[in-house]
Amino acid sequence: QVQLVQSGAEVKKPGASVKVSCEASGYTFSNYHMHWVRQTPGQGLEWMGIINPSDGSTDCAQKFQGRITMTRDTSSSTVYLELTSLRSEDTALYYCARDRDAGTTASRSFDFWGQGTLVTVSS
Amino acid sequence: SYELTQPPSVSVSPGQTARITCSGDALPKKYAYWYQQKPGQAPVVVRYKDSERPSGIPERFSGSSSGTTVTLTISGVQAEDEADYYCQSIDSSGLYVFFGGGTKLTVL
Numbered sequence: 235q236v237q238l239v240q241s242g243a244e245v246k247k248p249g250a251s252v253k254v255s256c257e258a259s260g261y262t263f264s265n266y267h268m269h270w271v272r273q274t275p276g277q278g279l280e281w282m283g284i285i286n287p288s289d290g291s292t293d294c295a296q297k298f299q300g301r302i303t304m305t306r307d308t309s310s311s312t313v314y315l316e317l318t319s320l321r322s323e324d325t326a327l328y329y330c331a332r333d334r335d336a337g338t339t340a341s342r343s344f345d346f347w348g349q350g351t352l353v354t355v356s357s
Numbered sequence: 358s359y360e361l362t363q364p365p366s367v368s369v370s371p372g373q374t375a376r377i378t379c380s381g382d383a384l385p386k387k388y389a390y391w392y393q394q395k396p397g398q399a400p401v402v403v404r405y406k407d408s409e410r411p412s413g414i415p416e417r418f419s420g421s422s423s424g425t426t427v428t429l430t431i432s433g434v435q436a437e438d439e440a441d442y443y444c445q446s447i448d449s450s451g452l453y454v455f456f457g458g459g460t461k462l463t464v465l
Contacts, residue, residue: 278443278456278458278459279392279400279443279445279456279459280456281453281454284454293452295453295454296358329399329400334402334405342447342454343388343390343402343445344392344400344402345402345411347399347400347401348399349399350399
């Protein structure tokens with residue numbers, strides 16, 4: 235069965251960086267794009283970006299350009315999200331979510347989600 | 358920036374029909390997807406491509422599309438359907454993903 239297991243909660247100070255991991259299992263890792271979506275406390279969902287595990291290519295929301303890095307390790311079927319220059323508004327639950335469609339073209343919709351990683355930014 | 362607009366809340370009694378709308382300029386040309394999120398849980402997809410139902414999702418969840426508005430319809434609402442519902446689509450470029458603000462469904 236498909237599982238996405240994310241790393242544990244983080245507490246960071248403003249200006250710091252955070253790196254969140256998402257380990258995939260139960261399917262062929264390279265066949266499905268992976269997304270990052272965040273949810274601020276009591277608020278809605280916000281798409282951050284997408285990575286193609288096959289070749290490492292990425293795309294991200296304009297809001298995060300310059301602050302976000304998405305990478306993957308095919309040997310461990312893990313994708314990573316790094317967000318820099320953290321501010322209090324980045325306090326959120328960060329999810330990885332698998333793209334629904336296999337192959338080179340992502341549908342940009344989601345079928346499986348990780349459990350979420352809470353990142354708290356506080357001085 | 359592209360926007361998907363949902364009503365903040367919808368309330369229905371058990372057994373009634375709930376309709377949750379989502380409006381966006383690109384929806385006539387781009388598919389919409391619907392996710393259900395219960396407190397403390399990750400979202401779960403309940404409708405694909407405007408009107409397809411994923412396996413395991415009850416038949417009472419249906420979807421439709423008309424112009425710039427897509428609608429999630431829950432027929433015979435049950436208490437367990439109480440949750441936040443989000444629509445999701447992409448903008449006209451096809452690159453960027455957007456979510457609606459979410460609709461809290463309350464079962465009275």
